[in-house]
Amino acid sequence: xxxxxxTKVRKSFGEVDVIPGIDLTIEDGEFVVFxxxxxxxxxTLLRLIAGxxxxxxxxxxxxxxxxxxxxxxxRGLAMVFQSYALYPHMTVRKNIAFxxxxxxxxxxxxxxxxxxxxxxxxxxxxxxxxxxQLSGGQRQRVAIGRAIVRExxxxxxxxxxxxxxxxxxxxxRQEISELHQxxxxxxxxxxxxxxxxxxxxxxxxxxxxxxxxxxGSPLTLYHEPRNKFVAGFIGSPRMNFIDGAEAAKHGxxxxxxxxxxxxxxxxxxxxxxxxxxxxxxxxxxxxxxxGLGTLNVRGPGELGVxxxxxxxxxxxxKIHRFDAEGLAI
Amino acid sequence: xxxHSTRLAARFMVAPSVLVLFIWxxxxxxxxxxxSFRLYRLLSPDRTxxxxxxNYVWFFNSPDFWLALTNTLLLVGGVLVITVVLGILIAxxxxxxxxxxxxxxILVIAPFFVMPPVAASIWExxxxxxxxxxxxxxxxxxxxxxxxxxxxxxxxxxxGIVAWEWLPFAxxxxxxxxxxxxxxxxxxxxxxxxxxxxxxxxxILPHMTRAVTVVILIQTIFLLGIFGEIFTTTQGGPGSASTxxxxxxxxxxxxxxxxxxxAAGGIIAVILANIVAYFLMRGIGRHLDA
Numbered sequence: 099x100x101x102x103x104x105t106k107v108r109k110s111f112g113e114v115d116v117i118p119g120i121d122l123t124i125e126d127g128e129f130v131v132f133x134x135x136x137x138x139x140x141x142t143l144l145r146l147i148a149g150x151x152x153x154x155x156x157x158x159x160x161x162x163x164x165x166x167x168x169x170x171x172x173r174g175l176a177m178v179f180q181s182y183a184l185y186p187h188m189t190v191r192k193n194i195a196f197x198x199x200x201x202x203x204x205x206x207x208x209x210x211x212x213x214x215x216x217x218x219x220x221x222x223x224x225x226x227x228x229x230x231q232l233s234g235g236q237r238q239r240v241a242i243g244r245a246i247v248r249e250x251x252x253x254x255x256x257x258x259x260x261x262x263x264x265x266x267x268x269x270x271r272q273e274i275s276e277l278h279q280x281x282x283x284x285x286x287x288x289x290x291x292x293x294x295x296x297x298x299x300x301x302x303x304x305x306x307x308x309x310x311x312x313x314g315s316p317l318t319l320y321h322e323p324r325n326k327f328v329a330g331f332i333g334s335p336r337m338n339f340i341d342g343a344e345a346a347k348h349g350x351x352x353x354x355x356x357x358x359x360x361x362x363x364x365x366x367x368x369x370x371x372x373x374x375x376x377x378x379x380x381x382x383x384x385x386x387x388x389g390l391g392t393l394n395v396r397g398p399g400e401l402g403v404x405x406x407x408x409x410x411x412x413x414x415x416k417i418h419r420f421d422a423e424g425l426a427i
Numbered sequence: 428x429x430x431h432s433t434r435l436a437a438r439f440m441v442a443p444s445v446l447v448l449f450i451w452x453x454x455x456x457x458x459x460x461x462x463s464f465r466l467y468r469l470l471s472p473d474r475t476x477x478x479x480x481x482n483y484v485w486f487f488n489s490p491d492f493w494l495a496l497t498n499t500l501l502l503v504g505g506v507l508v509i510t511v512v513l514g515i516l517i518a519x520x521x522x523x524x525x526x527x528x529x530x531x532x533i534l535v536i537a538p539f540f541v542m543p544p545v546a547a548s549i550w551e552x553x554x555x556x557x558x559x560x561x562x563x564x565x566x567x568x569x570x571x572x573x574x575x576x577x578x579x580x581x582x583x584x585x586x587g588i589v590a591w592e593w594l595p596f597a598x599x600x601x602x603x604x605x606x607x608x609x610x611x612x613x614x615x616x617x618x619x620x621x622x623x624x625x626x627x628x629x630x631i632l633p634h635m636t637r638a639v640t641v642v643i644l645i646q647t648i649f650l651l652g653i654f655g656e657i658f659t660t661t662q663g664g665p666g667s668a669s670t671x672x673x674x675x676x677x678x679x680x681x682x683x684x685x686x687x688x689x690a691a692g693g694i695i696a697v698i699l700a701n702i703v704a705y706f707l708m709r710g711i712g713r714h715l716d717a
Contacts, residue, residue, distance in 0.1 A: 150614050171620035183615035187633040196629070197619035244619070 100161065100252035100284030101126045102147060107156035109142055109308075116142050117308040119156065124252075124286060124301075129278050132288045133295040134305035134331070140288045141256055143305070147286065148177050148254050161251060171200075176245035177254040180261065182237045184229040184244075190216075191225040194243045201248075215243040218280070235266045242277070252284035259294065271297060292332055296320070304328050321416070326424035329354050335382055335394040337418070344390060350419035350427055357382070357396035358415070362403060365412025369393070374404050385409060456697070462690035469684035482691035491667045491675060496699070499671040502586055503650040503703075507643055509590040514597030514642070515635065519627075521598070522605045532602070539595035547659035550588045551577065581661045581669035588656050593649075597642045604638035605631070640714040644707060651700050672696050 102124040109117040117139045124130050132140040145151040147158060149170035158166045165173050176197075184193050192199075194215055198208045216222045219239040229237055238258060245253055255274070259267045275298050278285050289295055295302050296316045304311040304319065304327070312324040316332075323329035329337050337354045345353045362383075369387035381401040385393045395411060403409055419427040466478045486492050521531055538546065554561050555576035563573035576584040608631065616626045654673045657663055663670035663678065670678075676696065680689035 148618060150617070170614075170618045171622075175618070177615070177618045179611045179615055181609060181611050183609065183611035185612065185616075185630060185633075187636075188629075196616070196621075200620035200625060244615075248619075 100124075100250075101159075102252060102284065102286070103157075103159040104147070105157040105159070107143075107146060107158060108154045109139075109146055109151065110154045115308065117146070120308075120310055122303065122310065122313070124284060126284055127282050129275075129285045129287065129298060129300045130303060131295040131299035131301070132286065132303050132305055133290065133292055134311075136290055138305040139308035140290075140305045142308075144177075144254050144256055144286060144288045148175055149173050150177075174251040175254055176248050176250035176252075177256065178238075178241045178245050178258045180257045182229075182241040182258075182261075184237055184240055186229050189226050189228055190221060190232070190240050190243075193229065193240055194221075194225075194247055197244060197248045211247045212243075215247045218246070218277070219243050234262050235270060238262065238270055239273075242274070246277075246281065250283070252286060255285065255287040257288055257290070259289070260291075267294075274298065292334065296332070302332075304331060306331075322426070323354075323418065324426055326352065326354065326420050329418055329420075329426075333357075335396065338393045339420075340390050342389075345419075348417060348419055351422040352420040352424070354418035354420065355393075355413050356415065357394040359413060359417075360393065360395045361412050361414045362395060362397050362401060362409050363412070365410045367393070367411040368408065369411065371403055371405055371407045371409060376401075383409075385411060387411065459690045459693045459697075462686055463694050465687050465690075467685070467687040467690075469686065478687065482688045483695070485688055486691055486695060491670055494667055495670045495672045495675045498582055498669060499651065499673075499699070501582060502589065502653060502671055503647055505583075505586040506590045506593060506650050507646060509586070510593045510597040510646065511639055511642060513590075513594055514601050515639075517594070517598045518601035518605055519631075522602055535598055536595045538592055539599075541592065543592065543655035544659045546592050547588055547656040550584075550591070551660045555584060577661050578665055581665060585653075585656055585661060585669055588660070589650065589653055592656075593646055596646070600638050600642050601635060604635045608634045636714045640711045643711060647703060647707060648700075651696070651703065672699065 104120055104122045106119050106121060107117065108115070108119045120143065132143060134140050142151060146153055149165070149168060149172075153166055156166070157164060160173055160175070185196065188196065191212055194212045195208045198211060203211075212225070213222070216225055219242060221236070221239055221243060224232060224236060224240075229240065232240065241258070258274075259270055262270060271294060274285075274287075278298075287294075287298060299316055301313060302316055302319050303313050306327050311331075312319060312328045314322075319328060319332045323332060326339065330339070333356055335357045337356050338360070340353050340355070341351070345351060367387045367390060369385040369390075372384040372386050372392065373382075374384075375382040377399065379399050381397045381399060381403070383395045383397065383401070383403055385395055387393055393411065397403070421427055463482050464477055464479065466476050466481075467474050517535065521528070521535055525531065541549070552559065555563075557563050557573045557575050560573070560576075562576070566573045574580070612630055612634075613626055616630050621629060652673050653671065654677060657669055657671060657674050658677070661669040663674045672692065673696065676689050676692035679685050679692055
């Protein structure tokens with residue numbers, strides 16, 4: 099069981115309110131991703147749940163029990179750190195067995211659990227190596243192994259993939275998702291990468307300046323962002339925001355159109371192509387439209403448009419409308 | 428990139444310094460070895476001629492020699508134990524975030540800058556003196572008798588003084604080692620259920636093995652030659668109770684003015700240092716590799 103409930107959780111470092119007060123429920127078995135720009139308090143929130151930071155006020159319930167003042171070890175959670183935080187002088191086997199040893203488990207059970215974790219994570223042939231002799235992806239797997247042997251109520255991941263190269267990151271992302279499907283344990287995952295958030299999460303929590311901007315499934319956030327911040331943060335390339343007369347036509351202060359919801363060909367808007375990126379599967383172009391600003395457009399791969407071309411654009415798809423406060427209408 | 432010719436050039440370039448260093452080392456050593464086989468007494472007109480191993484035999488037959496050898500090893504071992512244990516504890520303490528950390532660290536390191544004879548004089552006269560010393564005052568205040576440190580416990584007293592001088596060095600090395608320990612490792616251990624003692628035992632201590640090795644090796648080199656503290660305080664006494672090998676050599680050379688015997692003692696000291704170094708490198712040298 100791993101239901102985590104935060105009630106009015108507040109954290110301040112001296113004068114600075116990093117997290118002014120958060121209410122959040124993480125259901126048992128859910129994969130929840132905290133996402134937001136750097137400095138938004140997402141790592142702090144994770145560390146509060148882990149118990150590595152003390153809450154200034156508020157209550158953290160884990161499995162229905164008040165865990166606000168419990169030490170980290172007593173919360174039944176396991177954490178995977180950004181730097182992996184492996185113990186460099188211990189072999190992989192000892193690293194993975196360390197939490198079991200600390201719990202005073204007998205040797206036979208330790209060996210059994212380590213062997214099982216190693217086979218799940220494809221580490222069996224590396225058990226006698228030291229972390230220094232492993233590649234980044236392998237170290238990552240050892241860190242995860244150290245977390246799963248404890249059979250925790252929930253896993254906490256603090257930007258675990260940010261030290262890996264792009265190809266490995268995609269692979270590990272899928273491995274973690276598969277691990278979640280196998281173990282069905284609650285996972286809380288912190289990242290600044292919205293692609294990781296979109297691909298892995300059951301539920302995304304978008305944070306900004308210590309506040310929750312929106313909580314929802316990836317596609318809810320994509321289709322129905324509650325405000326301009328979420329609309330701009332989720333989706334790549336970024337949503338286009340248009341103010342002024344064009345927005346007023348739709349009865350809004352600002353309208354937002356995703357790059358994939360603009361077609362190139364005929365239409366009411368005309369502009370000059372600034373940058374064009376051709377990825378094969380897609381083409382990303384930036385078009386300078388007088389009166390509207392620069393629009394990001396996502397076209398098909400075979401779109402033959404280059405720098406300096408004049409193109410006509412038309413909105414085709416959902417237009418998001420926002421009021422003067424940036425809230426969706 | 429090093430090609431064959433650049434490597435050759437590099438060898439020619441460093442050759443002069445290597446040569447000078449070699450001469451610097453070999454000439455005194457060779458002269459010491461030469462005199463150790465000669466009859467060479469400054470107080471006697473008869474200062475010529477080979478005496479074979481007589482000087483060495485004199486040393487090995489002298490009752491003081493084995494005592495001095497034991498004392499030397501006790502001094503080195505005692506100071507090492509005290510500085511490593513206390514050094515780690517103090518390093519853990521001053522690594523905690525406190526106000527005035529900078530000043531605190533300078534205070535901790537300060538004893539290292541006190542010259543050995545000065546340090547020894549301070550300890551002898553201000554702390555260990557049976558009439559004026561702080562310890563004597565404390566003992567009287569508690570209703571006891573002052574301990575006659577230098578008279579009754581000469582070697583432990585010297586060990587204490589030398590340990591006080593070297594503690595800052597050990598602490599300094601240990602603090603830098605502690606600072607290079609990633610806080611995430613400690614947090615991970617905390618999440619894994621390790622209490623403060625387990626974190627020390629399984630995370631902090633293994634992280635510090637290399638620093639401990641460095642401290643032991645460097646201190647051993649310097650501690651084998653400790654002389655000033657003994658000269659200032661006990662003069663090797665009472666009797667020969669606190670005589671070490673360097674002090675014994677000093678007595679032969681300067682007091683007895685027998686250069687031949689002193690040189691033999693010097694060669695014995697060099698051999699002893701090499702034996703100690705051999706065992707140290709075998710025992711803990713592997714910790715120096717990454």
